[in-house]
Amino acid sequence: MSFAVASPNALIAEKTVVVTGTGVVCAAGVNTATAHASTLSGKRCPKPYPTLFDADFRKPVFECDLDFPATPAGGRTLELLLTALDEALECVDKLGGVDPTRIGVCVGTTVACMLNDLEFYSAVRSGGQPEITPLKRYVEGDLSALVAKRLGASGPVATVANACSSGTEAIATAARWLASGMCDIVVAAGADELHFVPYCGFNSLQVMSESFCLPFDGRRSGLNLGEGAGVLILETSESAVASGRAPLATLKGCGGGSDAYHITGPHPEGTGLKAAILMALDMASVHRNEVSYINAHGTATRDNDRVEAKAFHDFFGRGVPFASTKFHTGHALGAAGAIEAVLCVAGIADGRFPGNPGVEPDPEAPIVPARDVVEYNGGAVLSTSMAFGGSCSALVFGPPPEISATVSAANPADTPSIAIGVRGTGAVGPFGRGSKALVAGMEVRRSPAIDDGGLRIPPGILSDSTSKKLLRRAGGLSAAMVAAAKDTVAEAGLKSPLGDSTALVVTTAFGAHSATFAFLDGILDHGHSAPSPTQFSNSVHNSMAFFITKALDITGPSLTLTGFAPFAPALAVAESLMAVSKTIDRVLLVIGDEINPTFLKIAEMWREYRGEIHTAWGEGAVALLLERGAGHPLPDTLENAERLVPKIPLVVGKTLFPLAFALAGSWKTSKRA
Numbered sequence: 001m002s003f004a005v006a007s008p009n010a011l012i013a014e015k016t017v018v019v020t021g022t023g024v025v026c027a028a029g030v031n032t033a034t035a036h037a038s039t040l041s042g043k044r045c046p047k048p049y050p051t052l053f054d055a056d057f058r059k060p061v062f063e064c065d066l067d068f069p070a071t072p073a074g075g076r077t078l079e080l081l082l083t084a085l086d087e088a089l090e091c092v093d094k095l096g097g098v099d100p101t102r103i104g105v106c107v108g109t110t111v112a113c114m115l116n117d118l119e120f121y122s123a124v125r126s127g128g129q130p131e132i133t134p135l136k137r138y139v140e141g142d143l144s145a146l147v148a149k150r151l152g153a154s155g156p157v158a159t160v161a162n163a164c165s166s167g168t169e170a171i172a173t174a175a176r177w178l179a180s181g182m183c184d185i186v187v188a189a190g191a192d193e194l195h196f197v198p199y200c201g202f203n204s205l206q207v208m209s210e211s212f213c214l215p216f217d218g219r220r221s222g223l224n225l226g227e228g229a230g231v232l233i234l235e236t237s238e239s240a241v242a243s244g245r246a247p248l249a250t251l252k253g254c255g256g257g258s259d260a261y262h263i264t265g266p267h268p269e270g271t272g273l274k275a276a277i278l279m280a281l282d283m284a285s286v287h288r289n290e291v292s293y294i295n296a297h298g299t300a301t302r303d304n305d306r307v308e309a310k311a312f313h314d315f316f317g318r319g320v321p322f323a324s325t326k327f328h329t330g331h332a333l334g335a336a337g338a339i340e341a342v343l344c345v346a347g348i349a350d351g352r353f354p355g356n357p358g359v360e361p362d363p364e365a366p367i368v369p370a371r372d373v374v375e376y377n378g379g380a381v382l383s384t385s386m387a388f389g390g391s392c393s394a395l396v397f398g399p400p401p402e403i404s405a406t407v408s409a410a411n412p413a414d415t416p417s418i419a420i421g422v423r424g425t426g427a428v429g430p431f432g433r434g435s436k437a438l439v440a441g442m443e444v445r446r447s448p449a450i451d452d453g454g455l456r457i458p459p460g461i462l463s464d465s466t467s468k469k470l471l472r473r474a475g476g477l478s479a480a481m482v483a484a485a486k487d488t489v490a491e492a493g494l495k496s497p498l499g500d501s502t503a504l505v506v507t508t509a510f511g512a513h514s515a516t517f518a519f520l521d522g523i524l525d526h527g528h529s530a531p532s533p534t535q536f537s538n539s540v541h542n543s544m545a546f547f548i549t550k551a552l553d554i555t556g557p558s559l560t561l562t563g564f565a566p567f568a569p570a571l572a573v574a575e576s577l578m579a580v581s582k583t584i585d586r587v588l589l590v591i592g593d594e595i596n597p598t599f600l601k602i603a604e605m606w607r608e609y610r611g612e613i614h615t616a617w618g619e620g621a622v623a624l625l626l627e628r629g630a631g632h633p634l635p636d637t638l639e640n641a642e643r644l645v646p647k648i649p650l651v652v653g654k655t656l657f658p659l660a661f662a663l664a665g666s667w668k669t670s671k672r673a
Contacts, residue, residue, distance in 0.1 A: 225329025256557025298324020
């Protein structure tokens with residue numbers, strides 16, 4: 001990938017990003033070679049129903065053929081990830097001799113970042129004392145942090161929770177870190193297990209097929225869930241030369257776009273997907289007639305496949321062969337894009353890509369996928385992902401570059417810095433709404449909302465006539481984030497639509513757990529087949545991002561991050577987005593978390609387990625509008641915010657600390673040392 005790194009005045013540097021190692025675990029195979037060969041054979045091995053859990057309905061799934069312990073300490077998702085990671089590390093000889101401060105980790109997931117253990121939740125709901133292992137696994141189970149610890153890596157670390165595009169966005173984020181000089185090597189991955197709760201959730205949406213899935217086929221009736229993990233070792237060409245690692249492929253470009261249309265359905269014109277493809281091709285300096293093959297998202301749902309086929313036809317006509325490897329793997333959610341990226345690299349190395357055997361044309365789609373194996377002609381390979389909330393992503397791969405042995409090793413001091421200013425701010429929390437209310441709340445260390453139920457957002461302050469219709473189906477956390485975001489944009493003097501020059505980065509420690517608990521209530525009260533589809537769609541971490549993109553008409557890239565110290569990763573992601581993109585001028589960064597009575601019960605269990613003193617939990621949302629350039633003056637009332645940090649009560653996910661930090665003055669990135 002020859003990324004251009006942006007300064008306030010010009011594009012002044014380029015980086016080539018290469019793939020030096022891969023690892024994969026999926027239903028098609030438990031390593032890269034086996035999985036690739038399986039997709040080429042046209043054979044597949046779905047199961048007629050899950051064997052990992054019991055449900056009162058049965059629909060086909062794609063399970064991994066691996067013998068893990070029945071209840072692995074770190075969870076099945078982590079076991080899948082580590083299995084793929086071990087294969088990838090074998091390719092690169094364990095990353096020995098690399099400066100750990102120059103190694104980053106970015107992992108995408110959906111299942112692993114949600115507190116969705118039904119048995120545990122049932123015991124909490126009934127007032128019992130559940131076994132603490134599921135909670136321990138959740139609180140201590142940040143995949144990116146665990147991988148970084150295993151590697152001894154101390155560079156940037158982030159966990160992406162973009163639903164079905166998580167793995168693709170993790171790879172794109174890793175590439176931007178490399179291109180902007182933050183790292184020399186990044187382990188990029190996606191991982192998700194086949195889990196009971198999303199199995200019930202997708203069934204509630206009525207998008208799961210009773211038979212084996214048929215992507216882009218006129219007979220298709222829905223998706224089959226799968227599981228697995230995909231890992232790419234990405235590094236700069238300088239790093240590869242210095243270490244003697246031979247590139248397998250080049251990651252030439254990445255792109256993102258937002259539909260800003262519907263929380264679970266794609267825009268009929270595929271606007272977000274087209275924006276993602278266009279950005280990726282532009283970044284890769286690849287013309288559309290240079291694309292040789294497309295690994296499509298291809299879930300086998302009626303709407304998604306029709307929209308995706310239309311987008312491909314609009315871009316490429318009928319000339320580019322495409323197929324969906326979900327025919328062989330099922331839909332592995334947060335792992336899907338990473339698994340497909342590994343298969344793209346394997347296809348480049350082998351010179352062949354799979355088709356979708358026996359596909360019958362869809363009369364509503366303008367093009368039909370390849371039926372047979374596609375011979376690779378050396379051009380660009382596109383891989384696409386679409387997700388809940390209208391978040392779309394694209395990657396462009398190509399053959400390994402011709403690298404001269406005289407290329408110098410990476411030198412962080414050579415990487416230019418960029419100036420990033422804080423143009424607008426917004427805050428909603430126990431203190432009320434607005435930056436002045438935040439500062440006043442920190443001054444007095446009190447809030448009218450303090451009670452035995454934690455520090456809650458006061459009732460009534462989120463009402464906004466322009467968002468009432470939009471937020472009617474949203475949860476409280478989404479409403480708080482939308483309010484903070486809209487206040488920030490207003491303070492910056494901007495108006496909707498913000499369009500495709502603005503990217504959105506949402507970060508949360510716990511996500512919309514109120515919706516998660518409500519969905520689990522539906523399963524317990526009404527059975528496995530009858531929980532609320534609305535609560536399921538609102539439970540995914542990037543549901544909040546959807547409501548923000550919709551409220552402000554943001555059509556640029558949209559990323560959701562999670563973790564228990566999420567602000568620093570969010571800044572790294574925001575910085576890299578502006579550093580490498582020619583079109584992203586600003587990033588709206590929104591941070592938030594919520595509390596409710598069930599959460600407080602669970603938090604108390606964790607406090608007792610850890611033997612900690614009482615913690616004052618709170619909720620809130622903070623937004624910052626970061627803009628490339630020299631920076632902007634900040635309101636006088638916030639100039640002393642930094643000194644007030646120690647006075648603020650602890651808020652879930654440290655939501656309010658970052659605001660005080662960031663509002664202390666314009667922020668300028670430094671050269672990487």
